[in-house]
Amino acid sequence: MTAPPAPNGPGFTALRADIEPLLRDFTLGEHDGRLLLQGRRMLVQSARSLGQLREELIHLLGTELARGVLKRYGYQAGFQDGHALCQCHPGLPVEQQMHLGTVLHQKKGHARIETEPEGTHVDLARGVLDIRSRWHDSVEAEQHLLLHGPSAEPVCWTLGGYAAGHLSYLLRREVVAVETTCRAQGHPYCRFRVGFREEMEKHFPGCADDYRRLDLGHLFHELEQTVEAQRRTIRELRERLDAAPPAANAQAFAALIGRSPALARAVDIARAVAGVSSTVLITGESGTGKELLARGIHAASPRAAGPWIALNCATLTESLQTTELFGHAKGAFTGASGARAGLFEAASGGTLFLDEVGELSASAQAALLRVLQEGVVVRLGEHRERRVDVRIVAATHRDLDEHVARGQFRADLYYRLNVVSIRMPALRERGNDVLLLAQTLLAHFGARFGRNLQGFAPEVLRLFLAHPWPGNVRELANVLERAVLLARGPHVELDDLPERFAADAASAAAAPPSAGAGAAQTERERIAVALARSGGRREAAAALLGISRATLWRRMKRLGLG
Ligand SMILES: [Zn+2]
Structure with missing residues (x-):
């Protein structure tokens, strides 16, 4: 039909x-x-x-x-x-x-x-x-x-x-x-x-x-199986984690080189707070490695697999601070041709590092306080609240107490940020760490520039120990990068350092020798220099100093070295 x-x-x-x-x-x-x-x-x-x-x-x-x-x-x-x-x-x-x-x-x-x-x-x-x-x-x-x-x-x-x-x-x-x-x-x-x-x-x-009718029983059975499989995976991962926790943790802070008690204290606190989600405020002079410590906290935290996002607030204008951090709607301002998520949304599930947090504008401070209190962000030009799960690690080289007293930083925000505070010590407070860092940086820049330098002239190491390092580790790194490029011999010599070190050397030579503590300091320096030159090998250091290994070990113990 x-x-x-x-x-x-x-x-x-x-x-x-x-x-x-x-x-x-x-x-x-x-x-x-x-x-x-x-x-x-x-x-x-x-x-x-x-x-x-x-x-x-x-x-x-x-x-x-x-x-x-x-x-x-x-x-x-x-x-x-x-x-x-x-x-x-x-x-x-x-x-x-x-x-x-x-x-x-x-x-x-x-x-x-x-x-x-x-x-x-x-x-x-x-x-x-x-x-x-x-x-x-x-x-x-x-x-x-x-x-x-x-x-x-x-x-x-x-x-x-x-x-x-x-x-x-x-x-x-x-x-x-x-x-x-x-x-x-x-x-x-x-x-x-x-x-x-x-x-x-x-x-x-x-x-x-x-x-075909939706078979809910079948659906639930499938769901149960999926949940059980996920549970098994979590159990296995947890067992694996339990089997090797120190390795994971040690690596998180490996970039922070040094054995001084001052650094150890900072790393200990960081390690302790890594496991919880509380906000951390890192203080300390510029160049001390605040970002490295913050990175360590992220890497040792349960959020390690999530995003790590770092922002230096001092590099942005006031209006950019707000749009970068919180995002904006399409057409929120001239030139906003599309909607954009801010760093808070991008960092959800991970850690957001706010360096130079003291430089945040008043409006950015208000919005940041809202995130800390309610866990929501609102994009510029929108009313909708978006939930974010971000751990904030902030840092400043300024005295925020003073900022608060002068009304330049919100007190309520300061207390929210300052749940746990960690002070990164200045390089001059870290004793022999400067020698260890110098050795590490020498190897690093040597590899980068293809220079096989073996160590430092003794007077260079003496100057390193005496220098106040106002620019901290960053200054040391700059000095060494330059020295590796300039050095002609197998060792970094006084000539390879910036001129200000030559002036330091002259005044050190002019200073009258002192007894007691001064003598101990000199011996400590000599041993430290020998250790550094021998790359930490005690036998070689003892040979350099013309003493036996046992004597070196005894003196190191007395002087509190190693
Ligand atoms: Zn139809």
């Missing part, structure tokens, strides 16, 4: 004659308030109530799940109506039954359906079912546009489900309806293609999936 007659075509009048008795069969129960069709209870509902139900389902379940629920709901409606029609017209050929279904679908107010003769092939005897149709004024597309606006995907889910259910009942085979374009997408009408499942799945893979 060919396509069923179009509802507005020549066969339509005859079918109307068929459907009218059916519609007359709607009866309203006088005593019980039931609306019946062929003894089956029916329901007339407002389009808006369907729209509202869809709205709630989408909101509650998300589009994917809501689509499945509504398709199955439509399927059930079509299936039941198919049954009612068959009872109403028991002798009617199935093709006529199919068309009656289309007419009833329209009469129920879903849409006006027009079959496209082009491409439609129906030959049930040969198992061919391929119907193409246009659905005008779909109630579902209308409600979707009303409540959600235009959609990227077709939305006539209950309507498609109705057609599939109706035909599946009549033909006793699984029929699927696929909406190829929809009015909700901006087309003048919706287009459907209807056919047997096996054939349809060839053209639209997965098109029948929505008709």
Whole structure:
């Protein structure tokens, strides 16, 4: 056979004659308030109530799940109506039954359906079912546009489900309806293609999936298995961590070279607070390695796998501070051509290091306080609060107490930042660490510039120990980078140092020698120099000093070295 007659075509009048008795069969129960069709209870509902139900389902379940629920709901409606029609017209050929279904679908107010003769092939005897149709004024597309606006995907889910259910009942085979374009997408009408499942799945893979009921039991079982697998992974990782905690921790602070008690104190506190998420304030002169310590805290913390982001607040203007840290909406200021997340959002799950925090503007201070108090950021030009999970490590070389006293830094913010404070010692407070650092930096720059330098002339090491190092480790690094480039011999000589060291050397030579503590200092220096020159090997150092290893060891112990 060919396509069923179009509802507005020549066969339509005859079918109307068929459907009218059916519609007359709607009866309203006088005593019980039931609306019946062929003894089956029916329901007339407002389009808006369907729209509202869809709205709630989408909101509650998300589009994917809501689509499945509504398709199955439509399927059930079509299936039941198919049954009612068959009872109403028991002798009617199935093709006529199919068309009656289309007419009833329209009469129920879903849409006006027009079959496209082009491409439609129906030959049930040969198992061919391929119907193409246009659905005008779909109630579902209308409600979707009303409540959600235009959609990227077709939305006539209950309507498609109705057609599939109706035909599946009549033909006793699984029929699927696929909406190829929809009015909700901006087309003048919706287009459907209807056919047997096996054939349809060839053209639209997965098109029948929505008709399968969501098996919650199965879903929960899968979820349970996933959770159990994750638990196993966590257990294994924890066991591995327990097996090797010192290595992980030691590495975190490895970049901080030195054995002085002053440095050890700072690292101990850092190690202790790394495990918790409290805010840390690192103080200390410029160049002491505050960022290295902050990095160590991040690396030794449970956030080590998360992002590490460092910002020097002093390098940004006041307006840039706010947009960099907190982000901005599109068009928030001239030139903001797109929306942008700030560093707080970027650092979520990790650590944000705010160097020179004392340089933050008043507005950035206020916003930072809000993050610390409420854990939310608001992008410039937006009202929406975004939750962030960021650990803040701040640093300053200034005396923030004084800033607070002078009203340049918010007291409430200062107390929030200063939960744990760690003071990085100046290089001059770190005793022989300067020699150890010098040795390490020599090897570092030697490797970088391809220079194989063996060590330092003794007077250089003496000067290193005596120099006040106002620029701390950074100054030492600069001095050594220059020296490695300049050195001509196998050792760094006085000539390879900046001129200010030559002046230091002259005044040291002019200073009168002192007794007691001075003598001890000299011996300490000599031993330190020998150790440094021999790369820490005691036997070589003893040989340099012309004493036995045992004597060297005894003297080191007395002088508190090593
Ligand atoms: Zn549609």
